Amino acid sequence: MLCLSEWLLLAIVLHVASVEADRCPNGDMCEGDTTCCATDSHQLPFRCCPYVDAVCCSDRQHCCRKGYSCDPSGDRCVRVSADPVLCPDGESRCPAGATCCLMSDQRWGCCPLRDAVCCSDRVHCCPRGTQCDLQTLTCLRTEKRHWLLEMLAERRLGPVRMT
Template identity: 40%
Template sequence: LCCTDGKHCCPEGTTCDVSSGKCNRGDMTAIDWFKKVPANVGSVKCPDGQSECKTGQTCCKLASGQYGCCPIPKAVCCTDGKHCCPEGTTCDVSSGKCNRGEIAVMDWFEKVPANVGSVKCPDGQSECKTGQTCCKLASGQYGCCPIPKV
């Protein structure tokens, strides 16, 4: 439940008491309210349909079969399942370098875990992690309430 102050939220079945900063259930004060966190704007969906990387990253399959994120756009995913190289280069797994032709041009990048699952906000751009609720902020942008919408 998104509170009218545009900054807080409460669990389903409660009401926001903006004056006291609490979530009420009936006549009883239930709990302190939750502060919203900024929503992620823009992400890259991975081929499994569940994992996602930040804009400007590349989805690459990890050795485990799950997806990770290479911290550069349009990357080449290395066969070791741990590293990646910039577009236009190849992975040299034996040396741990990214090659352009026969020349080693740079060290390779290590992948980071991908985010799994997300909730798209009504603006079509912002998103929150699974288990969070999209709430409109006072600014008109979306934030994430750290409790699920029931």
Template identity: 30%
Template sequence: MLRLSVWLALGAFVSCNIPCPDETVCSDHTTCCQTEQGYSCCGYPNAVCCPDLSHCCPQGFRCDLVSKQCEKVTASWMDSPFLLKKAAGGPPVIPLQSLSYSNIIEKVSAAVIRCSSKFFCPQGTSCCKGLSSESWNCCPYPLGQCCADGLHCCEYGYTCNIHPLACSRRTFMSPSTTWIEEHPQNGR
């Protein structure tokens, strides 16, 4: 009985789930954000939850509800697309986000990850090659695992399976979610 208790306690510690105030659970590297129905998981760690109760932004960005973009607090010319919150306790496979385009390369700060000379992702995310040779997408997970379909990604420690589309971790497997279409934006 003591061995079982120790294994259960150790398993809860290793899983690194984030408890939300309403007792739902979000996976590691996500943030609990309040919604109209309770709490959901934002795909960014330490995210900013938007006041519309539907979207979230990476740390260091603020919600611009008019343009429906995440605006960099210290560089208002640099935008990132909103990330739609996922249901708490949902699968770790998430859609890639569209990228921001910047023609002011010299102004891109260390707070972004450069995917190429034209595309970048917010710090704390990962670059994933898109469907075309010139396209890139942002995976909201740091050290994210890019799926071969060019549309999805998994968090660190998971492997992406295409058929069925799911992220798996040893014997655990969860279904995929849909993705957000890529729309590169011109710099301001």
């Protein structure tokens, strides 16, 4: 029969074992209150973000707490609003964190990016701080704020199709 101290030790071991780890696609584990996020590094393709259920940013360098979204033009997190976005026609609405863009059929569509750039083809949109290159269907960075961002400035992002 187990004594009280053995029961306590068993309870602690079972509790620690029950804390789920986030498994990365390459098999690495992010322990405890962290989330696995992809990086651009070949040596370290994934890293552990220090937040539970985090949002991994598309720049593959930052992450945000749950309830926040990544600001595509910088390294900050923006609180996600639950209120829908009212489009300029005063009637159409897009989900919180989206951008209203006029589509080719003259209706308002929703770009799933906050403060996005609506492309002139009225079909695509790009993150803030980029411009649409419709020849190559890419989003080109227009802001160079930091030496690391300058190195990434040539990196091309694909445009997002509006819904």
